[in-house]
Amino acid sequence: AQSVTQLGSHVSVSEGALVLLRCNYSSSVPPYLFWYVQYPNQGLQLLLKYTSAATLVKGINGFEAEFKKSETSFHLTKPSAHMSDAAEYFCAVSRGSQGNLIFGKGTKLSVKP
């Protein structure tokens, strides 16, 4: 069975500070991993995805994530937070390319001026 754990339901950073959102996964097969962002009253937007190619994945809006098999982690980072990054972020895993997405509970990111 596959699962995702997002550490920290709420993360607060200052504008310009490093953003680090943590995601650990459990999977019995090589996983595909995703990060999505959800702005208030909107659907989900794909930030980036890992599909067994390069372990360091670059996404939109300056975000990136590194797949670490030994740590079963896929943490999301951004060097410098912007006010517009305030949103909820979801990590998800699928069983290869055709498995359904299994989401974590989400981490709400607040950015202070």
Added chain:
Amino acid sequence: ETGVTQSPTHLIKTRGQQVTLRCSSQSGHNTVSWYQQALGQGPQFIFQYYREEENGRGNFPPRFSGLQFPNYSSELNVNALELDDSALYLCASSFGQEQTSQYFGPGTRLLVL
């Protein structure tokens, strides 16, 4: 190229009623997946339709059913509504059965009283 659209945006029903939610997939996409996102939770997979056939189902009871039409738009029907069905219902479209390129709509917020 139009994105994924969902209707209605908001809906209020009473317990025991039935509801139909609609989703128009992105141009060129032939697969639609439905997710339920309860307040404060990550989305949970309900089912997927590929070329008008159900192609995978999550842990939801049979009173959750769906359809996909020849133009690849889709409906989610929920019978005998319960209070716990109150949630944001998200539709995602993709081409083929791969989950790596799903595009989400803005969702329908359902409140069951």
